[in-house]
Amino acid sequence: MTDKKQFDFDEIYNGLEPTIGRIRFAPSGLGWRGADQSKPITLSVEDFRKFTWLRVARNFQLRIALKDGKIAKFDNFRREDFEELQRIIRQLYQMQLETKELSIKGWNWGRTEFNGDSLIFNVSNRQMFELPVTQAIGALKSGKNEVTVNFVDPGQPGDQTTTGMSNKDTDELVDITFYIPGTVVKSEADGNDAENSEDDEEELAADAAFYDTVKSKLELGQVTTEHIVQFQDVLCLTPRGRYNIDMFQDSLRLRGKTYDYKVQYSNIIKLFLLLKPDEVNVLFVIGLDPPLRQGQTKYPFLVFQFLRDEEIDAELNMDEETIQTKYEGKLSKTYAAPTYEVISTIFRVLTGRKVTVPGSYRSHHGALAMKCSMKANEGYLYPLEKCFLFIPKPPTFIPISDIGSVTFSRVGNSSVGNSKTFDIKFNMKTGNDFQFSSINREEYQRLDEYLKQKKIKTKSELNEGAQITYRELEDDEEDEDEQDEEDSRKRRRTEAANNVSDDEDEESPDEDFVAEQSDSDVAEEFDSNPESEGENGDED
Template sequence: MMADTLEYSDITSEVRGVLTPGRLKLTDQHIIFKNSKTGKVEQIAADDIELINSQKFVGTWGLRIFTKNGGLYRFSGFRDSENEKLGKFLKKAYKQDMVEKEMCVKGWNWGTARFLGSALSFDKDSKTIFEIPLQHVSQCMTGKNEVTLEFHQSDDAPVGLLEMRFHIPAVESAEEDPVESFQNNVMSKASVISASGDAIAIFREIHCLTPRGRYDIKIFSTFFQLHGKTFDYKIPMDSVLRLFLLPHKDNRQMFLVLSLDPPIKQGQTRYHFLVLLFGPEEETSIELPFSEEELKEKYEGKIEKELSGPLYEVMGKVMKVLIGRKITGPGNFIGHSGTAAIGCSFKAAAGYLYPLERGFIYIHKPPVHIRFEEIASVNFARSGGSTRSFDFEITLKNGTVHIFSSIEKEEYAKLFDYIQQKKLRVSNIGKDKGGYNDVDFGDSDNENEPDAYLARVKAEAREKESDDEEGSEEESTDEDFKPNEAESDVAEEYDSNVQSDSEDSDA
């Protein structure tokens, strides 16, 4: 009996000219690809599949999937032995025959350009020489008998295609200019950002920590614009991977963080995160340019026509609904300071580390987001020769080590309990050591020796916590971070069990 799902852990997907590694899962309802680097999930519904081909790649073979809305997806890295099994599954689950896509390898540079959905196919004698997903096109310009395509660049590509020129001979009998017709076909599907109509919402003079400055943020239907005194950025909505709303350690200011892929560029600098800072007194009220019927039809009633309240809350809600991403909050972790933020240093700058439900995020210079699935182990170590602080080291599966230093020793017990609760591997715990009372808090060379320093740190931390608890009845404590009660149960959306963004459940 054939399995209801097929899973492949070492498949690559073409993303802007780069073969990006990830996991591919095929069910009778969806084809799901999860990017190993970013955690981003691409989902193709079974009902949307128009055509599936097998296609030869260098040293391997893969799938070419064409959707009814014109989308083109390519996945490679399958073994030859999987061909028959995969073909039978596609036939049963999607009613699709896996026909091989023949390519022209003669090396000719002339042929026929065909526009198929959101792809441009350059063919000779019914065989394809190459094809281009038009969403990779950033600009299309024309000259006499000539069309030039410019492409979005990927920072991960060692070599990138910048532009391509097509010579199109004039045809006297043609009713329409072939050059203009070619350009129109490209522009109708290209990822060219141009403002059409008025902005849906405008937020003035927003304090941005990265890239630094104050920007007017204009939100359109497919992108949003950051307009500053010196720089101007236009960011497609689908470039936003995640949204984070995090309280400052002072429990007054708020950070709104947007994770971007691809990043925005300022000269040679790449910004993978936008970090916005909001003060406690900043409030706003806006009215969206939609009727009640349009709001129900476009956004399923998730947002009201009139919004008012703290600026971070209004802007966060607009971003969440228009971008279609959940907002991730700080989770249940509360540190010694009574907030979700742990003060520390990363590289040469001071900032805050936030333990989340499924990862960590550090802000703000530079911002770093680490998912649990990327982590190989964590380590607690002394901060130099200091007895008042410690370092928290995170080792990733790719070998990268992030060191968050100068953390107050009072945070140790809370952070260790969090690590144990999340079942993360602590590299300086011996196999026969079960709790944090036995953690060797020093150099790896002395793992089996008693550590008087560690014992003193833990004792002082417990004593400090006890003192805080005794005095807590006399003091008013801030409530847990809940900018919106109905949405306080936040989660990140990169679980392989993908669901619709219309539900605020774990995806």
């Protein structure tokens, strides 16, 4: 404290910021400045609505509710600061410092409510924890009566350039799942007064209402900056689905029927624009670090597909002055061009990343990639100038600088005879090998020349235990079936010829046999003379 009209407290954090600083109270308001001499934060006394004191992870927190609905939070006050802080607020602002008790029962069931930008979980009418929903990157309905809220991955907040701390110094909440059974009245879900909507008794699933509320909070987090452009109903191959892409100045938002994600441009590290071998579709690949999460599954690459002949008319939501000053004229106010060109251009400018396109490699049929399989997944392997890229699932990035050698298998005679395909294995310097199978044998020469051009060591081997795909097994079974059928036909023709010969022998008359005359056409078996039988028997 310096005088009666001005009070300071050191070692205070502003919200979730990792930088420690100093807070100063004055009759006109308060201000906070970090130790790194960053831009100070000031609040006017006219904006104050309520002061609250509560226990948090970093000692005690002074929470200030503002008249515009926002909440300012300052952490790391000591317990003995309460009385002094209470006196300062009463003296300078003529307001009371209220104390808020938290629930410490440790229960995992309770009730949720939304207060401004925060999600509050209450147990026995006491707050247990609070989550800043606007800082979440997505929400999804992960199961029946379940809603998962995803926050930043551990790699992002531990970035040295953004927070000043390494990954080992911080623990971050990645995601949290709520189980919400039952139903709620639609008026309650919309936040309307039940007395004014007595006729509206429609019920909604409680988890659906909660999910819609969280999504609306995510949208409010981006209201401060209007979107630059929107792309509707874009087909995504990995992860599978259709998404609306809303692009802002610093981030983009993916909105789908099940998943809703926010991606910072700083997390985009690679961009690829690739023509599929069918020459009808174009693939736009986005590399992410940290990867996108869907539950326990991580997606380091997003693969979007566009029709090559599809065009779009787009208008950017910014003025010409901003385009010329901030983006150096690299963007246009309006676009009327193929969709893949518009999207790749806007991504390149907003992210500051180079878009990688195919190089000089051409397959046997003139395509930019070769069709192959990675385990049970079929896709395309693109030999680019500095890497190999397999898409669409699972997207696999193989830098040429990390390849130790390449092994060709089944390029000659193998256990299954003369195969029409071969396998290739990338032996990486890091020890993680990648194997691709079912490559058309016609691609061998072109691929071998490409590897020699990149000065990559190659070798061929007759691998009797090489992996054989289901397609090849089916082809082999078909060949065996055809051979068996041909053998069966030969056997049937031989048997038929033998049967015809036997039938002719049976039907030919016996010259030594003379039929006895009889009144009946068929001689009775027991119509004979016993004496003659005896005589014949003696003769025999």
